[in-house]
Every structure is written in structure tokens, then in C-alpha cells.
Amino acid sequence: MYDKGKIVTGLVIFFVILAFPFWYNRGASSPAPELELTDKAKQAEKCIEETAFMTKEHMQLLNQWRDAVARDGYRIYVSEDGDEYVASLTDTCMDCHSNKADFCDRCHDYVSVSPYCWDCHTYPEENN
Amino acid sequence: MNAAYLYSLIAVVLLGLLAYAGVAVAGLEGLFGIFIPYVALIVFVAGFANRIIGWGKTPVPFRIPTTSGQQKSLPWVKHDKFDSPYNTIGVIGRMALEILLFRSLFKNSRVGFSDAGGYQKIYYKWVVWLWLFAILFHYAFLVTIVRHLRFFAEPVPFFVEMLAKVDGMMQVGAPGMYLSGVVLLGMAMLLLVRRIVLPKVKYISMAADYFPLLLIIGIAATGILMRHFAKVDVAAVKELTMGLATFRPAIPEGDISALFYVHMFFVSLLVAYIPFSKLMHMGGVFLSPTRNLPNNSRAVRHVNPWNYPVKTHTYEEYEDDFREKMKEAGLPVEKE
Ligand code: HEM
Numbered sequence: 001m002y003d004k005g006k007i008v009t010g011l012v013i014f015f016v017i018l019a020f021p022f023w024y025n026r027g028a029s030s031p032a033p034e035l036e037l038t039d040k041a042k043q044a045e046k047c048i049e050e051t052a053f054m055t056k057e058h059m060q061l062l063n064q065w066r067d068a069v070a071r072d073g074y075r076i077y078v079s080e081d082g083d084e085y086v087a088s089l090t091d092t093c094m095d096c097h098s099n100k101a102d103f104c105d106r107c108h109d110y111v112s113v114s115p116y117c118w119d120c121h122t123y124p125e126e127n128n
Numbered sequence: 129m130n131a132a133y134l135y136s137l138i139a140v141v142l143l144g145l146l147a148y149a150g151v152a153v154a155g156l157e158g159l160f161g162i163f164i165p166y167v168a169l170i171v172f173v174a175g176f177a178n179r180i181i182g183w184g185k186t187p188v189p190f191r192i193p194t195t196s197g198q199q200k201s202l203p204w205v206k207h208d209k210f211d212s213p214y215n216t217i218g219v220i221g222r223m224a225l226e227i228l229l230f231r232s233l234f235k236n237s238r239v240g241f242s243d244a245g246g247y248q249k250i251y252y253k254w255v256v257w258l259w260l261f262a263i264l265f266h267y268a269f270l271v272t273i274v275r276h277l278r279f280f281a282e283p284v285p286f287f288v289e290m291l292a293k294v295d296g297m298m299q300v301g302a303p304g305m306y307l308s309g310v311v312l313l314g315m316a317m318l319l320l321v322r323r324i325v326l327p328k329v330k331y332i333s334m335a336a337d338y339f340p341l342l343l344i345i346g347i348a349a350t351g352i353l354m355r356h357f358a359k360v361d362v363a364a365v366k367e368l369t370m371g372l373a374t375f376r377p378a379i380p381e382g383d384i385s386a387l388f389y390v391h392m393f394f395v396s397l398l399v400a401y402i403p404f405s406k407l408m409h410m411g412g413v414f415l416s417p418t419r420n421l422p423n424n425s426r427a428v429r430h431v432n433p434w435n436y437p438v439k440t441h442t443y444e445e446y447e448d449d450f451r452e453k454m455k456e457a458g459l460p461v462e463k464e
Contacts, residue, residue, distance in 0.1 A: 002433065007184040010414060011177060018173075021280035021373035030282040030370050032363040032380070052383055056359035063302040111362045112278035112289055116299065 136338035147393035168396035175403025265315035
């Protein structure tokens with residue numbers, strides 16, 4: 001092989017970079033985080049829509065709410081079950097899920113999303 | 129040859145359907161989510177190393193750098209450091225410009241005939257489009273891959289988060305649109321359209337050119353679908369990918385749709401296909417003798433490594449053999 005030293009070094013560097021997930025995590029298991037529900041949420045028993053829907057589509061629901069409120073002036077959302085909710089991030093979602101750090105953030109940190117909504121919107125002080 | 133892109137399209141669609149049906153109908157999550165990705169990775173590493181070592185074993189008989197600048201010669205002739213590098217530093221500079229900025233593609237030109245002035249004449253024109261599509265495509269690909277590290281690292285490293293912030297700066301919708309995802313899909317489409325629409329490029333395009341493009345389009349399209357239109361449980365996806373990264377593979381309980389497995393299957397195919405295809409240019413560019421050799425054949429003697437050891441008889445040896453006879457005959461000799 002010609003230029004063996006250089007070629008093999010390059011190849012090794014490439015494979016070490018490629019193996020990043022293997023050496024970075026050092027094999028430590030990391031299951032999805034446990035989420036905590038507030039007492040209020042526990043009492044309500046269900047979210048605005050089916051849980052499976054909320055897990056996957058809550059961002060799109062919020063986006064829909066935002067457009068409905070800010071553009072069309074509709075502040076009432078009627079769920080699939082026919083229940084009425086005030087379409088509000090702070091007053092509705094964060095009323096039930098007032099434990100942002102142990103609910104929203106826990107999941108968001110795991111999947112590395114940091115919604116910029118909190119630049120303007122507020123959430124309740126942690127109290128439980 | 130015209131049907132090459134149809135064959136590739138049919139192949140990609142069928143492979144996508146295979147993964148979709150395999151998961152949605154036959155419940156083969158383990159096959160498409162664990163087994164095939166690991167096999168693909170092994171094929172990639174072994175195949176990649178094999179190709180590189182194969183190239184390393186290939187002798188390069190001559191200095192063949194392509195030059196487009198003045199070679200280093202006499203001190204008063206201006207030397208072009210990057211277009212005709214003379215030493216290692218120059219070569220590193222040239223390679224860096226080539227790999228990071230696609231410099232030689234930037235010089236892409238078009239030749240054609242024009243009737244301007246009432247008579248036909250040939251013209252050469254600088255054309256930037258291929259370079260532009262290509263560089264946007266490659267950087268969007270890189271950014272997308274680095275951002276995807278959020279699925280393979282816990283805690284997620286800061287540079288991944290920072291990149292995601294910059295990439296999502298348009299803040300369109302929720303979940304926010306990533307520029308790189310859209311650019312990747314758009315540029316891959318343009319590169320495909322170029323091969324289908326331009327007659328000259330179409331003529332030299334084969335299935336092996338269309339297939340990887342369509343596969344990448346498939347990856348980007350399924351990814352964007354998953355993020356914005358047919359949502360998946362991303363936390364469950366991360367559980368699966370972290371299982372792969374920590375060698376505790378398991379299929380999590382959450383709601384990961386068959387679409388995710390199509391994405392994953394396309395990625396596995398692409399990764400396993402790289403060593404056997406033109407996509408090997410990712411390693412090949414580093415080993416291109418037309419780029420990575422210094423143009424110094426006037427200063428350094430390069431011996432062809434595959435030269436047969438020829439038996440020579442030099443003039444000095446000849447003179448040694450015949451010195452006395454030469455002197456007798458009155459011929460001049462170099463050594464007395
Ligand atoms: C095995 C490796 C991969 C896994 C597990 C994976 C998984 C995913 C998931 C779960 C999403 C949806 C993200 C969300 O909803 O926020 C996604 C999106 C996407 N994926 Fe992949 N992916 C992989 C490799 C790739 C590769 C190699 C590419 C090509 C460069 C790619 C391109 C995309 C694109 C363009 C999107 C759209 C959203 C975005 O830009 O992040 N993926 N991927």
C-alpha cells in the first residue's frame with residue numbers, strides 16, 4: 001500500500017467520528033423520561049384530546065390555536081368529545097400542566113426541543 | 129437509457145412499500161428497526177475500508193495533478209500556489225478549498241454555439257447553477273445529519289442544539305420548519321430534474337445516477353412528512369435509536385408509525401449502498417491523484433512504482449570494460 005500511514009490515519013479518524021454515538025453514550029441506557037401529572041390533571045383524567053394524539057400533535061394543536069386566536073379571533077376550542085376549552089397556552093395547557101419542569105421540559109429535554117414560546121408567554125411558578 | 133430513471137423510481141417506491149408493508153402488515157419492526165440498520169452499518173464500515181485500502185494499493189505511475197495555474201519554476205515567474213501546488217501546504221490548501229467549497233465545480237462552464245452578430249460562433253460561458261445546487265445540497269445534508277445526533281446522544285451535545293436553533297430560525301409553524309430539511313429536498317429535486325430535462329446530461333445518466341438521488345429524496349420526503357404531516361411519537365423514536373446506540377436494541381411501546389420505518393429503511397439502504405456506488409466520492413475525493421499530488425516533477429524525481437527492474441549498462445561501466453582498447457584506438461575517455 002502506498003502512503004499507508006496517511007491513508008490509514010484518515011480512515012481511523014473517519015471511523016472514530018462515525019462511532020460518535022457509541023463512545024459518547026458509553027452504553028448508558030436512557031429510556032424516555034417519566035412524566036409527572038399535577039393533581040389537577042390527575043383529576044381531569046384526560047387531556048384535551050386523546051393522549052396518543054396529544055403526544056404526537058400538541059405542537060400542531062397549539063399552532064392551530066394561535067392562528068385561531070390571533071388571526072381569526074376565535075378563543076373557544078371544541079374538542080372531539082364536544083368539550084369546550086379556552087384556546088390559550090398559559091390559561092389552559094399550563095393551568096393543568098402547571099409543572100412545566102416535570103412535564104413539558106422533561107420530555108422536551110430528552111428529544112432536544114426548546115420552544116421559543118416562553119420568550120413571551122408565561123407559565124405558572126412551580127408549586128408542587 | 130431513457131427508462132433508467134423510471135426503473136430507479138420504481139425500485140425506490142417498491143422498497144418503500146416493502147418497509148411500510150413489512151411493518152404495518154407483517155409487524156416486522158425488529159427487522160426494519162434493528163437488524164437491517166446494524167447490518168447496513170457493518171456493510172458500510174467493511175465496504176468503505178475495503179474501497180479505501182484498494183485505492184491505497186493502486187500505484188500512481190506519474191504525477192498527474194490537474195493544473196490550472198503556473199507551475200513553480202524560476203524565481204521571477206509568478207507561481208500559482210493553489211492551482212499548481214508545489215508542496216504539502218499547497219496541496220492541503222487546494223484540497224481544503226476543493227472539499228469545503230467545491231472549487232473545481234465552481235469553474236464549471238458551458239460550451240455552445242451562438243448566432244450573435246449574424247454568424248455562428250462557439251462560446252464558453254461560466255455557469256454557476258450546478259455548483260450552487262450541489263453545495264447547498266451537501267451542506268443541507270451535513271446539517272441534517274448533525275441535527276439528527278439528537279436521536280443518538282443523551283444528553284444532547286450543545287453544538288447539536290445550537291445548530292438546530294440556527295436551522296430553525298425562520299420559526300415557521302410548530303413544530304418549527306428546519307431550513308436544511310427543505311433545502312435538502314429542494315436541491316435533490318433540482319439535481320434530479322437536471323438529469324431528466326437536460327438532454328446532454330440525460331444521455332450520460334444511468335440508473336446508478338438516479339437511484340441515489342431518488343433514495344435521498346425519499347429520505348428527506350419521509351422525514352419532512354413525519355415532522356409536519358404524519359406525526360410520530362418522537363420520544364419513542366429516540367428510545368429506539370438510543371437502544372441502537374447503546375447496544376440494547378429494543379422496539380419501544382410508543383406510537384412509531386410505519387412511515388418511520390420507511391425512513392429508517394431508506395437510510396439503511398443508502399448507508400449500505402455507499403461503498404458500492406458513486407457515493408464513495410466522499411472518501412474518493414481525498415485520494416484523487418489529480419488533486420492531492422504536488423506538481424513538483426521538475427524538482428523531485430518520481431520513480432514509477434510498478435517499473436520492472438530493468439538491467440542497465442551505463443556509460444561508465446562501458447568505459448570500464450573497454451578503457452584500454454579505447455585508449456589504444458585514440459578515443460577520449462572520461463577516467464584515466
Ligand atoms: C437511522 C437514522 C435516522 C433516524 C432514526 C431518523 C429519524 C427521523 C425522525 C424521527 C424524523 C422526524 C423528526 C421530527 O418529527 O422532529 C426525521 C426527520 C428528517 N430526517 Fe431523519 N432519521 C435518520 C437519518 C436521516 C438521514 C441520513 C437523513 C438525510 C440527510 C435524514 C433526513 C431527514 C429530514 C430531511 C427530516 C425532516 C425534518 C428535519 O429536517 O429534521 N434522516 N428523521
